[in-house]
Amino acid sequence: MASPITSSVGLGSGLDIGSMVKALVGADTAAKQAQITRQTSNNSAMISGIGALRSALTAFQDAMKKLNNKDAPSFNAYAATSANDNVVKVTSSNSAVAGSYDIQVTKLATGSKVATQAFEEGASKTIEAGTLTIEQGSKSYTIEVGDGATLQSVRDQINKEMGVNGISANVINGEGGARLVLTSTTTGVGSDLKLSGIPELEIDGTKSMAESANGAGYITGAAQDAELTIDGLKVTSASNTISSAISGLSLELVGESTAETKITVAANSDGLKASVQSFVDAYNALQKSITSLTSTSRDENDNLVLGSLTNDPTTRSLLGDIRKVLSEVGAGDQLTTLGQLGVNTQKDGTLEFNGTKFTAAMNDKKLGPEVQDLFTGANGIFERMNKAIEPYNATDGSLATRKANLDKVAKNLSDQQAALDRRTESLTESLTKKYVALDTALGKMKAQADQITSIFEAINAQAKKS
Known part of the structure; x- marks a missing residue:
């Protein structure tokens, strides 16, 4: 930036040279400075908005990934519990059926x-x-x-x-x-x-x-298979993790016991409800983030304040693609839409989860086994949602391209500002020199005028005495 112009009063003329130079330089550069300032502010806001949008999209995708974790699957229609986790632990898949089993572990696989x-x-x-x-x-x-x-x-x-x-x-x-x-x-x-x-x-x-x-x-013994009984039926396994003995259940053998351990499998309505609620919460967090970036407001002077991405076509397109996924019909048998689970879109774009309707779908219509496929199955909501988001949020997606272009604009504006600063400094120096020279000339002229006046006054005084 150029050095500030300070006020200085010319000794010869009495003119405020600093103020005059400042006014002239301002008149020459003000329009360009206002343009650079306005464009820099808008560009910075856009860069910030794109960054915030990408962060919100990534958080939403991470939430879906967590709900689709194969090691800890969500949306299971049935939940399995073990009466003794120190002997056998159990997890259920969506293909499990309600029931109970008595398991006795006589040997662990080694x-x-x-x-x-x-x-x-x-x-x-x-x-x-x-x-x-x-x-x-x-x-x-x-x-x-x-x-x-x-x-x-x-x-x-x-x-x-x-x-x-x-x-x-x-x-x-x-x-x-x-x-x-x-x-x-x-x-x-x-x-x-x-x-x-x-x-x-x-x-x-x-x-x-x-x-x-x-x-x-x-040292202690040769390698051995695990041996157990399930409801009195003998089962052997080379591994302590057994996924084929009981359909839909995975058993993890932890310890040996002479007593039987009861495994219970029941409908997982509460777990399903929590998983659906987690998806609704994750989606609503994304929707609220986008709304804050695209909404308008009024300041204390009632002036309209635009969000950093208000009227941005890319953001509008993204919202349209995401909302389209919510309204699409899935490939399920009986369960094909979120509305059947009590999930509906509200006026502000967020989702509402009706627990009463969900419970009815589980208890009356028995839709539990189809919930997992609706969300995590082939061409399910998660897959389609990620396909909708990726063109925007991928490392080479449209938002990354927008950010790169905005960075170039920021660099160009910075270069323009540096050039304007150089012009301001140069013009200030040039005008200051000219006005200082003018002030010096005026000073000499004033001195000469004073000298001439003094001569005439002396002549007049001499004439009066004669």
């Missing part, structure tokens, strides 16, 4: 945990170079052990190369010396680890340490 022979030298024990083969069921892996390797370095190499396969290693110092211990996250019969290729590290994971000639083998 993985292979094996140890090599003991080495008195400890973790620094030198290991012979060679190819170490690790077998597990039908799978076989090899590790190249180089010269100078130790029990510790072999441990590190196994962890580096085999971690992706769920096999880890450590060195445990116990009675008799140090052992290389391998653990697998794979469970079930037949998943025992076997090591061969380097004699010092050979292990048969199907035998106990006591049975083996070199003291290598499994």
Whole structure:
């Protein structure tokens, strides 16, 4: 910015040179300055509005993603509970049916945990170079052990190369010396680890340490399947997570017990209602954010104040695309619209959730099993809503393009302001020099006039004395 013009009174003329220069410079630059200020304010407001809109859209998409989490699914028609989560935990899917089941867990599935022979030298024990083969069921892996390797370095190499396969290693110092211990996250019969290729590290994971000639083998037991009964029917599983034993239910076996644990499956009306309400709340938060960006208001002087995105065509188009999704008919059998669940659009664009109508849809029309498909199914509300939003909110979407263009405008306006500041400074300097020169000239003329006046006054005075 140019230096401010200060008031200065000319010594020769008595004129306020600073004020005169300031007025002349202002007359020359005021129109351009007003234009830059107005355009900068409007452009900044638009940039802020686009940023706020993108944040609101992202928050809405995140809320839908949370409601569509496959690990913690929402909109389940049935809810399952376990009488003892320390024995078995249970989650239901939308295909579950109401009922109860008595489960007794007699064995948990375990993985292979094996140890090599003991080495008195400890973790620094030198290991012979060679190819170490690790077998597990039908799978076989090899590790190249180089010269100078130790029990510790072999441990590190196994962890580096085999971690992706769920096999880890450590060195445990116990009675008799140090052992290389391998653990697998794979469970079930037949998943025992076997090591061969380097004699010092050979292990048969199907035998106990006591049975083996070199003291290598499994530590507590061979890998085993989980064993349980469901209503008296025996079930075995290689994993402690069982999703195929009871239709629509996933069981997570946690502990063994001699007593039965009751699993209860019932209609999930309250859970469904909470999920629908969560969607309504997320949508209303988006709608209110857009309204605040596009609405008009009046200031204290009753002047009209526009929102940063008022009358913005992109925002209007976005709103139209989103609202279209709410009114579209889904591909369900009986449940095809949000209105059937008591969700309707109000005059201000937000959604209203009628709990009484929802309860009737669940109890009288039995629409619970179809709610999940309406929201999260193929071509459901979430999928269609994201398809409507993505062209706007994607990293290369129209809003990102608008922001990039507005940033260019901001840079151009900044350049214009810098140029205007330079002109203001230059013009101020030039006019100031001219008026100072004029003031100096006037000062000289005044001095000459005073001198002439003085001469004439002296002549007149002399004439009166004569």
